[in-house]
Amino acid sequence: MEGVFNTTGRTNIPDSYTYTPQNEQEAWIAIMHACVAVDDDVADEELDEMAQTLADLPLFEGHDIMAYSRSVFYAHVQLGSKILIDNSVDLISAENRPALFAHTIQLVLSDSVVTEKEEELIQYLYSALDMDENQAQEIVREVLILNKDKK
Numbered sequence: 501m502e503g504v505f506n507t508t509g510r511t512n513i514p515d516s517y518t519y520t521p522q523n524e525q526e527a528w529i530a531i532m533h534a535c536v537a538v539d540d541d542v543a544d545e546e547l548d549e550m551a552q553t554l555a556d557l558p559l560f561e562g563h564d565i566m567a568y569s570r571s572v573f574y575a576h577v578q579l580g581s582k583i584l585i586d587n588s589v590d591l592i593s594a595e596n597r598p599a600l601f602a603h604t605i606q607l608v609l610s611d612s613v614v615t616e617k618e619e620e621l622i623q624y625l626y627s628a629l630d631m632d633e634n635q636a637q638e639i640v641r642e643v644l645i646l647n648k649d650k651k
Contacts, residue, residue: 517578517579518587519571519575519578519579519583519584519587520587521568521571521572521587521588521591522568522571523563523591524559524591524592524593524596525559525560525563525565525568526568526571526572526588526591527588527589527591527592528554528559528560528588528592528596528600529550529554529565529568529569529572530572530575530576530584530585530587530588531584531585531588531589531592531600531604531625532550532553532600532603532604532607533550533569533572533573533576533584534576534581534582534584534585534588534621535581535585535604535607535608535618535621535622535625536550536607536608536618537576537581538581538615538617538618538620538621539615539617539618541615543610543611543613544611545610545611545612546607546608546610546611548610549606549607549610550607553603553606553607557603559596572584575587581621582621582624585621585624585625585628586628589628589629589630592629597629597630597631598631598635598639600629601625601626601629601631601636601639602639602642602643604622604625605622605639605640605643606643606646606647608622609643609644609647622640
């Protein structure tokens, strides 16, 4: 499992670089991006799905999604997916965690390819969000049912 989160290739990280999202909205973007970018291949479908999700959620109304995204993208390049999640989960309110998890599953499925790295990080995510495994499995089943006929 260590190989998925290995950041040894990221030798240009300043020792003093840290990242903490400004608010819950930026934390959502960080977690969602971490899950689709873990395999270093963010598909257009994933970007489209993420943009649509953020545009549709009242939580993001009046927020500068592009500014948050720039911070998140830079942080991901510097730190990697696991650290991005670790630095973001505490900002996600308990009542929003299942919704974030469901939207992230939808996002990962949007390109019709779930890589091994994406699957491992999704497993890490439900644990980091302090979700029960049964609840996480039920959310995955529901999202898969909703996506059954999409191609």
